[in-house]
Amino acid sequence: MRRRRWPLLTVLAFGYAFLYVPILLLIIYSFNESRLVTVWTGFSTKWYVELFRNEQLLDAAWLSVRIAAVNATLAVVLGTLAANALVRHRNFRGRTGFELLLTAPLVMPDVIIGLSLLLLFVAMQETIGWPDGRGFTTITIAHVTFSMAYVAVVVRARLSQMDRSLEEAAMDLGARPLRVYLTITLPLIAPALLSGWLLAFTLSLDDLVIASFVAGPGSTTLPMVIYSSVRMGVSPQINALATIIVAVVTLAVVIAGISMRRGREAR
């Protein structure tokens, strides 16, 4: 069935231009000498030098990376348990409520999650004395709460597509369920666990609103530093930071793509 495709392809091209032109402009102007982001005065890498001398920003970035790593690990554990529950235990009492609780964080506006968690932490501190103050722990708990839902979506899709004959064979040979899960199921869903981990890591690294609510004095994350500098107006250092992030992400995606292709060819 042949049909004219050019109108569709025009929209597609426009869409990609819309998605990528702003990012390209950010990258180009990160090498601009002038502080005014829109006037090109000459090539320079001085904003990168300034970026790496910005102690406040580097400290915040280090804090964000640590929170993101702890968050991603916890979120993968909890999200995988939740996915197991949904795929392996088809009918249990409270399943609808369970699914509701697991879907809601995906769409719930950040301001609501942030405000409600802060009020919870304050109330908990008043009644049981924990958490004592706010910072690393409270931000991590908040991030796990919404990112485990994303992990559950990814792992659930993989689990429900999985071929279960290997597991059944192992069971028939007398292996215990936990052993079957650890030696057969987990390796089979490992790609989903990895992409879930990366997704949770990125979500945490990217969050401004929720972290702002549940952070305490002395726990400034990277998005908070970016936000306060962006509010002051356009700043070429942020362009330099954007360029570095885009470069890292693109590199990771290309490596993942190549290794996936190799894996497929090897099979």
Next chain:
Amino acid sequence: MPAPPPNISVRNRRTSRLVNIGIPYFWLGLFFLLPFVIVLQISVAEPALAQPPYTALWQWVDEGLLRIEINLRNFMMVAQDDLYLSALLNSLQVAFICTLLCLLLGYPMAYAIATSPERWRIILLMLIVLPFWTSFLIRVYAWIGILKSNGLLNDLLLWSGLIDTPLAILHTQTAIYIGVVYSYLPFMILPLYANLTRLDLSLLEAAADLGCRPMRAFLRVTLPLSMAGIVAGSMLVFIPVVGEFVIPDLLGGPDSLMVGKLLWTEFFSNKDWPLASALAIMLLALLVVPFVMMQRLQQRMEGSRP
């Protein structure tokens, strides 16, 4: 599954149930459900010059008497002050228009990707997801440099002679529309793509064989079959956008107030925690209907899956 003795398997199954269901349920109950109860409680409290800055809902007065005070001041303020009402309405309007714009741009894109040759698909899809992995805040920031009065868009338009004086786009509602569509477009495209690739193309061929024109076949066959994807994508855009903070804060102006930004201001600038809580409750109430719609649809799709 024959092998394992029944008593072990029953015990294992119970343990597995306890761990897999119990732990995530406990976590979400404590850190997602319980907080809403507290928000509701504080939304009927009064602000106070104290730490934390609100009055207690209940307190023991002498001789074991429990006094409960419920104060509807915050909801009255929200209902009576035009500022809050117009912010709520404007948030709904922005979310609705942006969902429509995302659909108008996202549907043809998802369709084009889904019908492109197989080896192209994965790359095209990757290019949709890629921006999502870079910082959301920085992507919104990129538009400040483009839209401001001496920004790149105005430079381009002035240079091309299309306009004589710079357009004021930044800090208007239009800037919010652009920013939202830009940030949320992938959330529309992905569920649509997933839906369209599962579509049975032989139905379209049958329609064509029977002499149906392409446009008619699209309207009568493809569009109804992709309704699930349309609803899923629309909800993924609509619900979070109603409470969006970053985009109205960085790109919007005084005439384009949204409830997420208002809640933020009440909380951080005015330190009125009870009023912020009341706004959160109103916002939640607005989102319940679309959320239940989305949930229903998801369960129905699961039921129909083989």
